[in-house]
Amino acid sequence: MNETDGQTTDRDDARTASPATAQNSGTGTLGKALSVLETVVTSDTPLRFSDILVLSGQPRGTLHRQLSHLVEEGLLVQGRDLCYEPGLRLLKFAYRSWSKNQFRAVAAPHLRKLHEETGETVHLGVLRGTEIIYVDKVESRQTVRMESQIGNASPVYCTGLGKAALSVLPPGRLAETLGKLTFHRFTANTHLSAASLKRDLDEARLRGYAFDREEHETEIRCVAAPIHDAGFDLVAGISVTGPAYRVTMEQLEIWANPVRQAAMAISEDVEIRLGPGR
Amino acid sequence: MNETDGQTTDRDDARTASPATAQNSGTGTLGKALSVLETVVTSDTPLRFSDILVLSGQPRGTLHRQLSHLVEEGLLVQGRDLCYEPGLRLLKFAYRSWSKNQFRAVAAPHLRKLHEETGETVHLGVLRGTEIIYVDKVESRQTVRMESQIGNASPVYCTGLGKAALSVLPPGRLAETLGKLTFHRFTANTHLSAASLKRDLDEARLRGYAFDREEHETEIRCVAAPIHDAGFDLVAGISVTGPAYRVTMEQLEIWANPVRQAAMAISEDVEIRLGPGR
DNA sequence: AATGTCGTTCCATTATGTGGAACTCGCTCT
DNA sequence: AGAGCGAGTTCCACATAATGGAACGACATT
Numbered sequence: 344m345n346e347t348d349g350q351t352t353d354r355d356d357a358r359t360a361s362p363a364t365a366q367n368s369g370t371g372t373l374g375k376a377l378s379v380l381e382t383v384v385t386s387d388t389p390l391r392f393s394d395i396l397v398l399s400g401q402p403r404g405t406l407h408r409q410l411s412h413l414v415e416e417g418l419l420v421q422g423r424d425l426c427y428e429p430g431l432r433l434l435k436f437a438y439r440s441w442s443k444n445q446f447r448a449v450a451a452p453h454l455r456k457l458h459e460e461t462g463e464t465v466h467l468g469v470l471r472g473t474e475i476i477y478v479d480k481v482e483s484r485q486t487v488r489m490e491s492q493i494g495n496a497s498p499v500y501c502t503g504l505g506k507a508a509l510s511v512l513p514p515g516r517l518a519e520t521l522g523k524l525t526f527h528r529f530t531a532n533t534h535l536s537a538a539s540l541k542r543d544l545d546e547a548r549l550r551g552y553a554f555d556r557e558e559h560e561t562e563i564r565c566v567a568a569p570i571h572d573a574g575f576d577l578v579a580g581i582s583v584t585g586p587a588y589r590v591t592m593e594q595l596e597i598w599a600n601p602v603r604q605a606a607m608a609i610s611e612d613v614e615i616r617l618g619p620g621r
Numbered sequence: 622m623n624e625t626d627g628q629t630t631d632r633d634d635a636r637t638a639s640p641a642t643a644q645n646s647g648t649g650t651l652g653k654a655l656s657v658l659e660t661v662v663t664s665d666t667p668l669r670f671s672d673i674l675v676l677s678g679q680p681r682g683t684l685h686r687q688l689s690h691l692v693e694e695g696l697l698v699q700g701r702d703l704c705y706e707p708g709l710r711l712l713k714f715a716y717r718s719w720s721k722n723q724f725r726a727v728a729a730p731h732l733r734k735l736h737e738e739t740g741e742t743v744h745l746g747v748l749r750g751t752e753i754i755y756v757d758k759v760e761s762r763q764t765v766r767m768e769s770q771i772g773n774a775s776p777v778y779c780t781g782l783g784k785a786a787l788s789v790l791p792p793g794r795l796a797e798t799l800g801k802l803t804f805h806r807f808t809a810n811t812h813l814s815a816a817s818l819k820r821d822l823d824e825a826r827l828r829g830y831a832f833d834r835e836e837h838e839t840e841i842r843c844v845a846a847p848i849h850d851a852g853f854d855l856v857a858g859i860s861v862t863g864p865a866y867r868v869t870m871e872q873l874e875i876w877a878n879p880v881r882q883a884a885m886a887i888s889e890d891v892e893i894r895l896g897p898g899r
Numbered sequence: 900a901a902t903g904t905c906g907t908t909c910c911a912t913t914a915t916g917t918g919g920a921a922c923t924c925g926c927t928c929t
Numbered sequence: 930a931g932a933g934c935g936a937g938t939t940c941c942a943c944a945t946a947a948t949g950g951a952a953c954g955a956c957a958t959t
Contacts, residue, residue, distance in 0.1 A: 431718075432749070435749075436711050
């Protein structure tokens with residue numbers, strides 16, 4: 344019944360590989376602590392101390408103190424089986440973070456409109472590094488739970504939102520982002536190389552919208568259009584998603600226009616309401 | 622070394638920090654950084670550098686570096702108006718944190734059942750310090766958005782969930798928690814003293830359930846029952862909430878039983894599925 | 900009992916964060 | 930204009946707070 348969970352294999356993190364010259368983040372102590380936190384939080388399985396030990400590559404004593412601090416702060420909790428789990432303080436932070444998100448608020452009415460036009464699920468996602476973070480959604484059927492994808496992070500290269508966002512990046516930033524990608528096969532259609540992805544992006548750029556042809560999940564298709572501000576500080580996308588049996592590629596072509604219009608309307612509102620520049 | 626979260630009932634904490642280096646001491650650098658993050662994230666208004674300066678009580682140079690680090694880490698972003706806002710990384714963390722929450726998963730079917738029985742909104746919240754963190758909900762009408770309260774933090778003393786949770790605390794912990802409270806009047810019915818709250822809690826303890834008689838928001842009532850594990854490491858509550866015009870106190874009395882049953886069922890499931898102890 | 904694994908604690912070393920003061924920018928007031 | 934002010938940013942001697950190797954204790958396995 345409920346489930347969610349999804350996938351999102353983003354196993355980056357944990358720069359274990361290079362103990363020597365590990366190239367520590369620029370943010371010193373905080374960065375290291377967050378890196379540990381992220382390892383725990385994004386793991387698909389519960390982690391014990393020594394699991395984290397190998398993933399993080401830190402010395403025992405150091406890691407132990409970092410974890411203790413994270414627990415003291417309520418960002419992690421340790422169950423009686425000694426496994427570390429995400430703590431409630433994270434939820435609290437996120438609620439505030441989400442409810443105050445200006446971009447989401449500005450875009451919300453457009454999402455609803457697009458949903459009314461198409462009848463399928465509409466997503467809003469923001470580009471962050473090599474990931475798309477889902478920021479809002481309007482669901483078709485009010486299924487079970489709200490536990491929508493909000494906050495979920497999916498790779499750029501296999502989602503409509505991701506490809507739409509990438510397609511408008513200035514060449515420099517695009518190259519930089521592509522360079523950081525590591526590909527993972529989710530379905531038979533997943534892009535597995537930068538070259539293949541780049542061709543797809545070129546088409547998307549010309550058309551003004553991108554598809555997901557069951558590249559992330561089988562039986563799931565979507566069409567997405569890019570949103571960005573003048574300075575490309577904000578790069579995002581809006582999409583309509585549906586099951587393949589109900590949503591043909593022809594249907595997606597038809598929806599492409601409304602999706603683009605919604606995207607453009609949001610882009611405009613962003614410039615107006617969040618101020619030029621930003 | 623207890624220290625958990627310490628204060629912060631939202632609202633003004635600004636100047637409580639005056640007594641020289643008030644509350645830190647727990648987790649060193651990380652704690653301070655998170656304290657800054659929390660100030661920004663929980664603020665009701667956008668904050669500029671110097672706002673945070675007075676709120677945090679840190680020296681200029683220090684605060685500036687802390688903020689820079691938080692921005693570098695993606696926990697905050699700085700708009701062109703120089704205001705700091707919560708960053709997307711928080712959302713990502715929270716999604717994982719929420720979707721992996723065992724307690725929520727165990728309780729979910731009971732929430733749905735209770736919703737079917739009552740037809741009104743059902744909430745699940747966990748006690749954390751002096752706050753109740755909303756962890757899940759099932760809404761009556763699928764209004765607009767999912768933006769439910771999930772992750773929202775409300776004071777214990779004016780919510781049904783909060784009072785239900787407090788009512789089962791062992792005397793020691795209850796006293797400790799009451800001692801940390803600072804009361805703020807939300808409505809005409811809000812408890813404004815520990816004494817008054819304590820009387821209410823005594824009644825709730827006897828009955829086995831607690832009410833919110835428009836104590837947090839006018840025109841909103843609820844009935845809530847406590848959930849906890851053997852060691853009181855997990856203290857939570859489940860509630861049914863509705864608008865006063867539709868939900869009379871008599872109605873709440875009637876729902877009290879189903880609510881209690883749901884709470885007890887969850888308590889049992891927790892012991893079984895999450896293991897004794899914890 | 901002996902051995903191995905895992906989590907926790909200790910402590911000398913030094914890398915890191917600290918915070919007062921000086922600097923820069925943009926704005927308002929006269 | 931120019932002085933004056935307030936907001937944000939940078940700098941650097943100093944000491945706090947993180948580091949990580951090594952020892953310790955608790956179980957489990959043989």
